[in-house]
Amino acid sequence: MSLTREEMAEIVARDIPDGSYVNLGIGQPTMVASYLRPGSGVVLHTENGMLNMGPVATGDDIDPDLTNAGKQPVTELPGASYFHHADSFAMMRGGHLDVCIMGAFQVSAKGDLANWSTGAPDAIPAVGGAMDLAIGAKQVFVMMSLFAKDGKPKLVPACTYPLTGKACVSRVYTDVATFAVTPDGVRVVETFGTTAEELAARLDVSLI
Amino acid sequence: MSLTREEMAEIVARDIPDGSYVNLGIGQPTMVASYLRPGSGVVLHTENGMLNMGPVATGDDIDPDLTNAGKQPVTELPGASYFHHADSFAMMRGGHLDVCIMGAFQVSAKGDLANWSTGAPDAIPAVGGAMDLAIGAKQVFVMMSLFAKDGKPKLVPACTYPLTGKACVSRVYTDVATFAVTPDGVRVVETFGTTAEELAARLDVSLI
Amino acid sequence: MAALEAVEAVQDGDTVLVGGFGMAGMPVELIDALIEHGASNLTIVSNNAGNGDTGLAALLAAGRVRKVICSFPRQSDSWVFDGLYRAGKIDLELVPQGNLAERMRAAGAGIGAFYSPTAVGTPLASGKEVRVIDGREYLLEYPIRGDVALIKAHKSDRMGNLVYRKTARNFGPVMATAAAVTIAQVSSIVDSLDPEAVVTPAIYVNRLVVA
């Protein structure tokens, strides 16, 4: 059985070392927060200027001055701190975050990431902090389905979509397998409802 | 009569526009603070990380955590703010200070400043914030005696001492005259106990 | 000072830095005053390019903006920008969010240019100088300066020292350093602030508007 999005989020959460400073990208990566073990000491960074971000705010806790990078209202945990955008991205670009988790359109065998533009000629381009995040964290984890709706693999020999960052992804969490991007190639860490052999047959990327 | 150091400080203070943000260099420029008109709204910056610095601290007001750039204990005025060194020098380098007042060994006709090293071969070099201050403020005022103890002029066609900054001085306040350094040359603004003609005879710099 | 009087600092053709990340920290009253003021042919530097029909979107809709420098113009409710862009009526310089902040910081800090690792190997590297430093590639990035910055803070004292509220701080402190004239919209002006907790020192603030 392939994984649900919730199960993927749980597996990612399990792989985040205790005490890590982590940035969760907009969309699916946000779900990882729900599966962090209480007491893990994981601290969430949001690039709009905060450390120790808490869960999404509801009801009376909603404060328009306290949002995450997806502009959703969030809450503050004890030990929080606020800082401006230049300081926030300095924190990121300077390699101080342990893990950043992002979605992707494609990841290449060398760890190139494409997640900001499909390159469609009539699209309005928008990048936000994706390129800064991609090259800033010590490790970049990608969460995505392994195959697009049309069946094409999203783990590819080389990205055909415009890049977000070069050689920046270290792990790829998908619904059917988890991959580690290593200097020696792409390694299958774990499979879900399939086998490494079956995956190898469907991918153009050599697996080790 | 040539001016005393106190009189020089008073003249410099008079030329600082109300509401200016000002950095007073170590030594003689520090004396300017005593002559700022109460209510002038002049705000003093100290490069070790403070705006709205007050007078030198005495007695019980001495706090080892509150010093000026000369490491003297000072006080805090209402409206003060503290910031770290990178922010303090960004403020300076970014051109946000209106006036910086410094001493000098030499100033050239083009406004080059030499005030950090006599170039003596056995001297231990030390620069501090002088080079950052020289190029950072909107205007740099120099306070110095016009002639060295050996009688040599310190306002020169070109500095023979190592430079602190190029073409950065706008005014030179001395014991016998005040000069403005302009794109057209050095202009005598005011003389004290001498005349522009007498000064012209003693200087190698053309005066306009 | 009244908002309309404050924004008279903006002239036709100016580059205006506008704070905010979404609505948090957005100086809505100053933008409304700018629309009323009527300055045109503006370049707007802001993280987004307007939401819905108010604020920045209304300024765009009024035809006052010739260029937007931002990181994320496309949002679910950015129909005003989208329409102008598709009609070829507005220019866009797309800048990664961190480079946007750092380029304004450089402007405020007197840095001539800097090498950033962000966007290397991407389409946004196009035309930029590449330099390898210690084996890593970087792009040369230049400062972004504003003629005027419009920002929103929480409180100020009478001198203009500012504190912000939570993530509404975002671009305000950086933009305040990067513009020739900074106009801050604040909720209130108080007698004093803790000097240790001031985020934007008064030297960076030229005009205060309570709104």
Added chain:
Amino acid sequence: MAALEAVEAVQDGDTVLVGGFGMAGMPVELIDALIEHGASNLTIVSNNAGNGDTGLAALLAAGRVRKVICSFPRQSDSWVFDGLYRAGKIDLELVPQGNLAERMRAAGAGIGAFYSPTAVGTPLASGKEVRVIDGREYLLEYPIRGDVALIKAHKSDRMGNLVYRKTARNFGPVMATAAAVTIAQVSSIVDSLDPEAVVTPAIYVNRLVVA
């Protein structure tokens, strides 16, 4: 954590960033521990090069430092440094104070290098790349990274968020970002700090010593 245990992070040959401007913000207890620890062949980055016979001066006197990177080594009471320097027993890299701070900031902020207008046309420009940007000359400056930073703050919370006191803040916040391991000496560890007033977020602090 005990100071001696904390400074075991320092290894022979390391670059150590040491906070303080004169005595304000000087992490005296950490320096004393470093002397006791015995690490040698160090490069010290600090604004000054020691005063009197204690602190940094004692570290130098113990022969543990091969190089000092600073802006102002020569002071009325810097006889230890003066003697070593004149005897050719210590190297000196003299860096203008603002470039010193900005180069450490660049290290912490992931900036590969930057163009600074400071020191153009002076002897300290020697060997540096010059670039003209918008008609003004700049020098190319590279980051200064530390293996370890020793800083002094006022208070921390249990996570390691820091606040400072007055001008003792000076180099601490910048050095904390620029070192692989940051050790902060604080007067006390408190239950909570105002999130709006935190100066150094805990992400930059690895070890806390109450002294």
